[in-house]
Amino acid sequence: MDPVIVVGAGPVGLSLALALAGHGVPSVLLDEGPGKDEPRPARSVVLHGDTAAMAHRLGCATLRDEGAHFAAWRTMRRRQEMRRITFEEGPAPLHLPQHALTRGLRDAAAAHPLVQLVTDCKLDSLEQDDRGVTVHTRGSEATWWRGSHLVGCDGARSTVRKLLGIRFPGRTAVERHAVAALRAELPWPGEALLHRNPPSGPEEVTARPLPDGVWRLDWLLAARGELVTPDALVTLIRDTLAGWCGGTTPPYDLIDTGVHTLHHRLARRWRDGRAFLAGDAAHLLGALGTQGVEEGLRDAENLSWKLALAWHQGASEALLDSYEGERRTAVAARLRAADQAMPALRGGGGLRTLLPGSARSAEALLTDGHLGRGPLGAEPVYAPPMAVREVPTATEPGGPVANVPVTAPDGATVPLRDLLGRGRLLVLLVAPGTGVWDRRHWVGAGLMPRLAAAVSALPVRTELLVADSYPGAPAHTVLLVRPDGHLAATFAGVRPAELYEAADAVRAGAPDGDPAAAPSAAPSTTPTAVID
Template structure:
């Protein structure tokens, strides 16, 4: 399976690639820059508790040394203290750090991850989608074509991905503007963040009457002055004067010593992309939305985008795309961000609308202060982590559901749990590993060793129910959970959002909730280790008696009934159905003419295949299913050895592929090949079982009809060598040729296509000119 292409190497893009790697999915990160970030102390990020834990988990490091966790928050109006808050266990502090520190840590983690490739100086300029994959082209010192399973645009507010997809990005421009300075100094409130409105001292130049001071590490502060709408630019001299006035106002009239490190102007826009998904391409972060007024943090939402999308892409990558699951990314995340923007738009006229009614309403100042505090600290409608109560992945209401203090769809609380190995870990440490979490609330388990209670009470029944779930799940035990009654069972998504909470062990309801969280009943395959009787579905085809066989020789209908075909030990074959013709279309089973002459009757397909695997599905097989099938078949050494080989031409027998797919075992004499062709609307996979094959392919998708000759552009050619054990899957309309370039050795390969080949278009090629020669249909080769 091709990797996921991530466009953009900022915090969101790197977070997504690391999250995918944690799920076992490879990715390519396209970075249009040189791979280094400019150090700007005035460009900082504020991460709430959940997103700070996410990036620390993925970067495998703590940001306590490079960032600051505030000890408190205070807000003033004129000279009056309006609100003071102390951070602690009940109210965790946000994490404030320079953006280049965050990006640098994520880059370092990505560099040490074998599943991530970062391509620097790679600027995207085109995307071509197919049903089963896509291709992206980058320009730079070495223009490159990249083949991927999915592509995610994390390339910022001027997103190239969004423009290539022609997605509208409506919204409001210059909602707020701030003059920004980073400086090292000492203030009367060490470690506390400060919001000061209606400043009691005179200010030079344009002023919005509001300044925010937020501490960073190493005695550094970031100060933000709100600028009035449509004001002139702030000159360096005015900014220096503003700094001195503010520091003097906070320090009893005298300006303390300070070191100015960096300055800038920060402009806030509010925009929301109309669509976040087009086929296999997604948008995330600033490419999908812009926000930041009233203290809200756009990066926070971008990191939540990455966390939400990663586990869904991972399931699609491993098990095949499921449209409902992939569509839920836009349904969930866009709704949350849209709600955040609506809340800000409703508050802005009240807080920034100038004088008027609000000046005469008693207590309005405290209400305004509460709104701004929510935005800056991540509370309420302006800042609290979004919930997915209305998600298409939400399960149906159940009588067994119980209130546990966390609403369905909301992020779960981080509590201590007992892992399957008996160790104590934090619940958040088990997130993002590609599986669902089932948490049993069992008071007293923290006192006793796991061996004393793992086989007692409801544990065996719950363990059996977890084993039978439609997706891999991990069973954890917590001694307590805020608001949860004893023996409650919590089902948690890989991104940490609660699916449901049940009052005890209810296998059927737990299964239904897990199935809903995965997008509905789309899998019919049994999980490894789950007995068929524990699955509330029809048993998969490999559990039926007629398939409970491993090997059978092909048979022929003779005058006295079925009889073995000369002892030839091949898995299911249809010997009188030749493979679509290749360079020598008249060569059909040259190795078998005697056999066919001795048995003129029609040979029938034996419904036996290679050893069954739970990855097979009764639904339409995916590219992954086909690749799994050809890999297993290639590992069947008796099957491979049973194929007759002919030095004069290719030989083949037909196999029965998974889910009604068409499959073939093919022998390749030295110097033979297929010629250029495609497989129309079929997806497929093939793998070299012995010897070595070479595939030449085109990364461009050809028009379906209406042409006879095409001139190919530069850079569309792809070449790969497939040694024994190597294979690939491909999507619809994949144009390629397969060759055995050896001068002395045969090669053998296994191929599978779904749906069964409706047609094959054959081409001739001279240089860059491709010419359509023939269109073959099943009746032409069967």
């Protein structure tokens, strides 16, 4: 079976190649550049719970050393502090330079035997047939590549998107920011700040911490205003720091600067036969605190397990179509929420008029975008593929599961999200008290033998887990979790027929019968449950 071809070795392309490798799928990762990224501390990314866990799971070693978790989040208006949020519940946002994220993922990809990273090659043609994709690249030497599928992760000016003839409509220059990375002592060590209508300067400025006393500062500018000169940027820095530090500008070391113009665009289609789009090739966003890189990582998480199922066992066209259906819908909702909020937040209009039923302040809406909450920032919820007899839990169907401690097949207790991305569905039994018993006592007791038999009969590889509790779930609840961590179904006790039907719905039914979709070495479609 040919590998998957991934075009573009930024954070999204690297994450997709590593995610495919986690599912046992080889890939060829085509990088137009030399394989090195210029350090730009002023260009950074914020990862929230699901995406930070994904980057960690993929082996990105730079998260710990070059990323900083927010100690708290402050919101100020004029000279008054409106709100301060700590992160006692759930993980704090993680802030790190984008080049550090890319380097950590690149190092992990270079060390993985299933990822072939090729630099200095630019795609210039693409052909598809019933069995795969053929592409031609030029660079140090012209080369043809053959793959089972192709994913364009090659950015806003995507060559893949252009070769497929896919339109990329949207809005230009939605927001523009002056950005600086500097080392200084600010009054709230490690705490991020959103300051609306400060005493001097633009109408909004944010400060987000990085390690070693470095901060990224963003000033909102007029979308189509004058050029920002070096002198003007220094004035912004001095006035802003003085406003935060009692009227006197503290010493600071300026490390990096830039001006970022944000666009909102959404590709008309994300799939064309065996070719797909992900990341900035499929969407552009970033206004009001939304995170384009983070959405790209979610694209990679969603697409990787579906391509893996197609590669190993064959998959229905409906499953591959569901990538566009789920991810494009989620990103479109994010863009729509930003478009609805923009006139109120940036144009001075009435918030209640533009957002019916909302009594929330502008600061609260912006905070949600920056902290990964609400319509501007929350993790996506995908419509479940079928209606099943559910037990209500704190997680709505299609939503991301809570990262509860679970007992893994080797008897160790690990966070649930550590077990994602391995090419398997997860079946989780809520069994209070199992944490205090040795595994050899509970693995053959109660519901476990019958549930293990039901899991063994499922049409896709599945791992059986137990947990002492799950938010909102009564004892003996069974949860079916997709490989990307979204809840597919819940059951009261062991229901083999319904569990099989739900697992079959997750894979969108049996493969369509394409012989090229199932290599001769593919595993059995009725594997044994992993409980040993």
